[in-house]
Amino acid sequence: MAGLGKIARRGFLIGAASVAGGFAVGVYSLRQPFVSPLADDLPPGVAALTPYVVIDAGGVTLITPRADMGQGATSIQAALIAEEMDVALDAVRTDPGPPAAAYYNAAIVPEGLPFAATDDGWLAERARDAGAMVAKAMGLQITGGSSTVPDAFDRLRRAGATARAMLVTAAARRLGVAESALRTEDGVVIAPDGTRLSYVELAPAAGRLLEPREVALKDPADWRYLGRPMQRIDIVAKSTGTQRYGIDEALPGMLYAAVRTNPLRGGGMAGYDASAAEAMRGVVRVVRLEDGVGVLADNTWRAFEAVKAIRIDWGPAPYPATTEALFDSIAGAFTEDARDSRLKDEGDIEAALEDGADVTAEYRVPFLAHAPLEPMTALAWFRNGQLEIRAGTQIPRFAEKTARELAGLPKDGVVLRALPMGGSFGRRLEDDYIAQAVRLAWAAEGRPVKLTWSREEDMTHDFPRPAAIARGRGRVSQGRVAALDLSIAAPSVSDSQMGRLGFNALGADTAIVAGAWDQPFAIPAYRVTGYRAPETVPISSWRSVGASANGFFHECLLDELIHAAGADPLAERLRLCSHAPSRAVLEAVGEMSGWGGALGPGRGRGLAYTLSFGVPCAEVVELTATDRGIRIDRVFVAAEVGRVLDPVNFENQVQGGVVWGLSHAIHGELTYADSRPEQENFDAYPMMRLPECPEITVRGLENGERIRGIGEPPVPPAAPALANAIFAATGQRIRELPLSKSVRFA
Structure with a gap:
């Protein structure tokens, strides 16, 4: 797949060389669907319908917008779509998609309502419906509250079934046979005479069709993946040490950053002396932050050592001391x-x-x-009037908004690419580390900046x-x-x-x-x-x-x-x-x-x-x-x-x-x-x-x-x-x- 920002302003990637034709499809379960967040970003020849399935010349990509922190969110989202679409899990790609209101989490708000889960009365049910609508209206793209499966179970299965139905319709029209005469299997539509048409070759025609309003879902007795033991799609990479997390991201010419902020949370900083740090080998620049300092250097270790050498006058904490x-x-x-x-x-x-x-x-x-194994880390890069961010986050739309406001950029001026996380336990429901990376990148004069917190910074600034x-x-x-x-x-x-x-x-x-x-x-x-x-x-x-x-x-x-x-x-x-x-x-x-x-x-x-x-x-x-x-x-x-x-x-x-x-x-x-x-x-x-x-x-x-x-x-x-x-x-x-x-x- 192409490099970040090459063809998708908001971070959704499709390899330009491989998209001779294709389509994106998905479905929403609430009243009015959002316009596909991919519609403005796909290159010619790719039809964007709704956001969960992409088919191009390279095959099928399933959009899995809930963040994976090690809990298997990517795998289960992919399985929900693949089950109804009739594609093999080991033959698809996955992508988190762009931060978008279309990926709102309908299950996140009802959890906080003052109704017990055992209450199935009229008022409780109407309140839950209203909560889901609030989540939609606010575009709450959040991963948390054990809500990934409750939110995705119907929505993603319908997305897969919708994609399959459109592909079958395209095949029926090409072959001149009834849709009911066709069947699907592992990314192929099969006619009664044995003719096989791949999803890839049907994609351009399917992309020109209207999305069906109603689709039939499989009987659970016919499920191939769901309800059965599955091998997670990331298990080989994680077992062989080849899985890439946010902390593994790198770009040519990148600067490495470390920060040191007030461990007395909310105390601010009265002043600092960075002369010793500025004289250290590999240090490029010391940057003042809102409540501390950051160091840009030629590797992470030198940034860590330099930021420790800065003398800082911390302000007092606004809370009790012990x-x-x-x-x-x-x-x-x-x-x-x-x-x-x-x-x-x-x-x-x-x-x-x-x-x-x-x-x-x-x-x-x-x-x-929270103490996740992977400390807070983010990569940010200002170039040509745009800001690119790569980071593990549970709140991509909030993080994107924070970055946009800090940089003073328009809505389409920020590309955020959500990455797999080495743990979170709720910590990456915050965007403080992403905000720091943006501030440091602003000071880096066009060079990419990769911020990594030390373990001590991570523990004391949780x-x-x-x-x-x-x-x-x-x-x-x-x-x-x-x-x-x-x-x-x-x-x-x-x-x-x-x-x-x-x-x-x-x-x-x-x-x-x-x-x-x-x-x-x-x-x-x-x-x-x-x-x-x-x-x-x-x-x-x-x-x-x-x-x-x-x-x-x-x-x-x-x-x-x-x-x-x-x-x-x-x-x-x-x-x-x-x-x-x-x-x-x-x-x-x-x-x-x-x-x-x-x-x-x-x-x-x-x-x-x-x-x-x-x-x-x-x-x-x-x-x-x-x-x-x-x-x-x-x-x-x-x-x-x-x-x-x-x-x-x-x-x-x-x-x-x-x-x-x-x-x-x-x-x-x-x-x-x-x-x-x-x-x-x-x-x-x-x-x-x-x-x-x-x-x-x-x-x-x-x-x-x-x-x-x-x-x-x-x-x-x-x-x-x-x-x-x-x-x-x-x-x-x-x-x-x-x-x-x-x-x-x-």
Whole structure:
């Protein structure tokens, strides 16, 4: 495919030498389709219809606009299109396409609405429809919230079916036969007499046809890819070390950049002395940034060393200086004035607790870093009045807008090419590193600039998962849980993150209570209240967002109440559960783990369930208390996603989510001293090592009516299942993460 910017102003690439003729096609499921974002950019002979399929002389290219961060988004998007189009996955190319409103994510807004996923009432459904229309109106091209599959399942299958239908029509007209007499297979239309016409040769004629309004989708029984074990299309490249990420991008004559900005976020910079850095070998220029400095040099290492040599006078942080003071700020939010939401308020909790509580507890979770393996990196290049950007990003349209405003360029003056990412966990929902690359490229006088953050810059300039505090109390009666009252205080992710994107968050922030207020348990007196703490350090979405903390709060409190009632943790959850798919998940994980069977001395099982992102997920952790510490032996996971589209990747995603959740439950903590993070590299922010990892058994259930994503839901139950297992084995209740502050792990 051609080099960036050669033929496509906004980054969609088609090899000029290979497009003797072709067409682009796709389909939208909402009322009025967007004009194809490719229409103005394709060379002569290529007809742009809608944005998901391109056929040229070189073959088929499938447009996969949701960002791939290692979760397999590119593969599943390609499979959804290929399934209905009848093309072989190993014979197609993929491309993320240009940043465009046409690639809006209809599933991203409904997740934040104050309606539980189990609510299928008229008002909830109309609100979800309205949320999807808001996403369309705003052109929200965002990857996150486990929304790729829910958003793409119908839309991309229809795109593939539409492309196939147009190709069949073109073949029928050429051959003079009925469309019903033709069949397709691996990119070829086949006539009754055996005549074979390739999609490539039919593309020019198909491109002149009107898109059909209705297309038939395959019966799932006829699926070739979906629902069956698939090999991801990037697996060979990743297994052989040939996969290229954003950090691998390079252009001739490129300068290399490093930055050093104030680790006291929001403190700015009073001044600096760069004389020592400017005299160092390989340094081309020192550039003042908004809150720090950047160095342009002839390689990355020299840029790193030079930027460390600059003496800088940092301004003070506008938030408390220590972890303890930050938690004090959060604890101070438990007031009526700071109340943000009360989305769960069933029964009379005050009457139920009038005579006191059987369980009273306070839980805490720390700030957590995203810490992806690939640090923040972006390549930018000003040339001939245009700006070209290559970067991994989850928000390409926002990043493009930021770059355009910084450079003062018109809408068609920026080309942004979205690249694969070496991890994100939500970090690349921000565009700060892209903005820095643009500023540095502006100072580079026409040369490309590749910015790479050091690991220390990456860790100390993260937008972490917020710390949070929960206060819970409850009553039991006649061996049953009778009342549960949970109050949660945390800063608002929506205020912080959306504010940086230029939006004012309206109403309650459901992330403060997500994974707690919306749990399907019929407890007679049941209340969940959210309190909005003042913003301290700037924060952002982290894998599973608010549910990552609230799963721990809710499931530990519920487990304590069940124990106080003398009930079985699984049996009592099943009795309380008011949602049939969730009951099936609990029953499945109980059967998988052999719940109720004897384990022996020093051993224990812990159960936790969390419904997040519409996915009921239950986990059982089985462990042993050894002389060397707690050893996690096995984990069992059951999750309901409506339909498992790729069993292999489903299992990998669930296992990865469990490891992520357990790692942070055991080790994860971002602490502050002098207003800056104390953990500056991976040695101070450890993850689970292979010897620590348990055997993880996974089961995907398919009883739900909606298709759901699985990237985040396995995270929230991991920490409480582990904490509850520790209690079962040792009798010790731990109410603060990380757990390693209270117990030793083998």
